[in-house]
Amino acid sequence: MKLTIIGGGIAGLSAAYYATKKAKEQNIPLELTLLEADSHWGGKIKTDRVEGFVIEGGPDTFLATKPWAKDLCNELGIGERLHGTNPEAKNTYVLHKNRLVNLPEGLAMMIPGKVMPMLKTPLLTPLQKLRIGLDFILPVKKGDDDESLGNFITRRMGRATYENLIEPLMSGIYAGDGDKLSLQSTFPYLRDFERKYGSLARGAIKMYRARVKAQQTRGSRSIFLTPTTGLAEMVEAIVAYLEENNATLRLGCKVKRLEGSQVENSQPSNLQTFKQWDIELDDGTTLSADSVILATPAFVSGDLLASPLPELAEALKRVPYVSTATVSLAYKLSDLPRPLDGYGYVIPRSEGREALACTWTSTKFPHRAPEGYALLRVFIGRAGQENDISWNDEGLLKIARNEIKETLGITAEPFVSRVFVWENAMPQYNLGHPDILKQIDATLDPIPSLALAGNGYRGIGIPDCIHSGEVAVEKIFKHEGLEETQS
Numbered sequence: 001m002k003l004t005i006i007g008g009g010i011a012g013l014s015a016a017y018y019a020t021k022k023a024k025e026q027n028i029p030l031e032l033t034l035l036e037a038d039s040h041w042g043g044k045i046k047t048d049r050v051e052g053f054v055i056e057g058g059p060d061t062f063l064a065t066k067p068w069a070k071d072l073c074n075e076l077g078i079g080e081r082l083h084g085t086n087p088e089a090k091n092t093y094v095l096h097k098n099r100l101v102n103l104p105e106g107l108a109m110m111i112p113g114k115v116m117p118m119l120k121t122p123l124l125t126p127l128q129k130l131r132i133g134l135d136f137i138l139p140v141k142k143g144d145d146d147e148s149l150g151n152f153i154t155r156r157m158g159r160a161t162y163e164n165l166i167e168p169l170m171s172g173i174y175a176g177d178g179d180k181l182s183l184q185s186t187f188p189y190l191r192d193f194e195r196k197y198g199s200l201a202r203g204a205i206k207m208y209r210a211r212v213k214a215q216q217t218r219g220s221r222s223i224f225l226t227p228t229t230g231l232a233e234m235v236e237a238i239v240a241y242l243e244e245n246n247a248t249l250r251l252g253c254k255v256k257r258l259e260g261s262q263v264e265n266s267q268p269s270n271l272q273t274f275k276q277w278d279i280e281l282d283d284g285t286t287l288s289a290d291s292v293i294l295a296t297p298a299f300v301s302g303d304l305l306a307s308p309l310p311e312l313a314e315a316l317k318r319v320p321y322v323s324t325a326t327v328s329l330a331y332k333l334s335d336l337p338r339p340l341d342g343y344g345y346v347i348p349r350s351e352g353r354e355a356l357a358c359t360w361t362s363t364k365f366p367h368r369a370p371e372g373y374a375l376l377r378v379f380i381g382r383a384g385q386e387n388d389i390s391w392n393d394e395g396l397l398k399i400a401r402n403e404i405k406e407t408l409g410i411t412a413e414p415f416v417s418r419v420f421v422w423e424n425a426m427p428q429y430n431l432g433h434p435d436i437l438k439q440i441d442a443t444l445d446p447i448p449s450l451a452l453a454g455n456g457y458r459g460i461g462i463p464d465c466i467h468s469g470e471v472a473v474e475k476i477f478k479h480e481g482l483e484e485t486q487s
């Protein structure tokens with residue numbers, strides 16, 4: 001089988017890994033090509049190792065409660081190199097009226113799961129806390145209609161709880177606008193809490209208690225993991241595996257468009273079989289493949305498929321993406337006016353800042369900075385604020401330095417600084433996203449030689465992207481098996 005994977009981010013790399021592994025296990029001859037437009041592998045995963053610091057430009061950790069990233073690390077032989085977050089300094093803060101307030105203890109999946117810390121938190125007024133209590137008695141919403149995350153939390157717990165607590169936590173994941181994000185596509189378990197327990201808080205309390213119990217029996221292992229010298233270790237390990245197995249790996253290779261030749265009288269009759277894909281590159285040359293996995297952002301996949309599958313292309317282009325940036329700053333510890341005694345802080349949209357969060361990286365992962373130094377990372381850019389930001393390195397550095405000056409009082413010159421701009425990087429699963437997925441599936445499912453992977457569809461985290469690559473490979477190989485039994 002001649003399989004071409006387009007896009008060398010973690011989804012495309014994982015697809016390439018699983019395709020190679022499967023072909024070996026099933027003794028299927030495989031000619032695998034992986035095409036990446038950029039000059040580095042990993043897409044949003046980009047690690048700079050500089051002056052003893054491990055600086056992540058994009059993601060800095062993955063969730064271990066979804067098994068796919070951890071499993072892949074184990075398969076790649078780097079499982080032993082995974083670190084959890086620092087158990088010694090677990091504080092996370094929220095910026096509230098320009099000062100840092102501790103996030104209340106006992107949140108389960110963002111929702112308050114412990115009563116006392118919520119009663120004590122200065123993030124909400126007494127009246128706003130009483131409003132949360134209504135969640136225990138409000139009727140459960142009937143029907144299966146989707147609603148926005150913002151609407152859902154406001155309906156159950158009041159607007160202040162959404163704005164001061166949930167919105168900044170959600171922003172750290174999606175950089176999104178919670179009043180537009182689809183609850184069904186982003187946090188479906190919250191609606192399950194409502195349905196199952198009649199109350200969001202009751203569900204969170206149960207979940208929090210179960211988590212504490214599990215920690216007592218299993219020990220408090222971190223739910224966030226990352227390799228010693230950064231997430232690029234995963235990328236490097238996959239690339240090494242692919243090279244060992246003779247895959248054709250091409251960097252700086254931008255795909256311009258795809259054309260598919262259809263088989264006449266294809267079998268089984270309901271499959272819209274393309275017998276060959278022609279892949280036109282930016283340099284004017286064309287490659288051919290029996291099967292293609294598109295692991296590019298949804299809007300790019302839409303552009304590439306515009307000619308052979310216009311309906312699918314149109315659906316793909318309906319997934320909006322938001323730009324974002326990270327600025328990492330390193331300081332001598334002696335230059336810091338206050339200790340970085342936690343993982344950092346999140347900033348509610350209502351605070352009107354240009355930054356959305358600041359991670360105290362060297363506290364969260366002490367191995368990422370040399371002794372005597374601190375590393376911080378400021379996140380900039382969220383849905384609806386793109387036009388307010390100057391997206392050049394100088395402007396972003398200024399925003400980041402202003403942010404830590406105002407909040408942490410840091411005025412010293414950074415020892416090291418790095419700016420990473422991610423244009424159209426974060427897909428937004430807005431209201432209507434489930435319908436977009438239905439439309440995509442309806443066109444794509446009957447085409448056995450084409451699959452999609454990546455963050456645009458069913459999860460933006462690294463584990464989900466890895467899983468999407470594996471699922472895409474399953475589809476392509478199912479077709480391969482089918483053809484073999486027919487011939």
Ligand SMILES: Cc1cc2nc3c(=O)[nH]c(=O)nc-3n(C[C@H](O)[C@H](O)[C@H](O)COP(=O)(O)OP(=O)(O)OC[C@H]3O[C@@H](n4cnc5c(N)ncnc54)[C@H](O)[C@@H]3O)c2cc1C
Nearest residue numbers: 007009010011037043044058059060255454455460461462
């Ligand atoms: C700042 C930031 C922080 C994040 N933090 C976390 C985190 O801590 N944990 C977590 O789990 N997730 C995090 N995420 C999300 C996660 O990193 C991404 O969702 C995931 O890495 C996306 O992987 P992907 O392979 O789907 O896409 P990408 O990484 O975007 O890969 C797609 C690839 O396709 C290539 N491409 C595009 N067009 C073409 C073309 N025409 N021809 C050939 N190649 C092309 C691109 O160059 C790119 O390399 C973060 C994201 C960002 C931006």
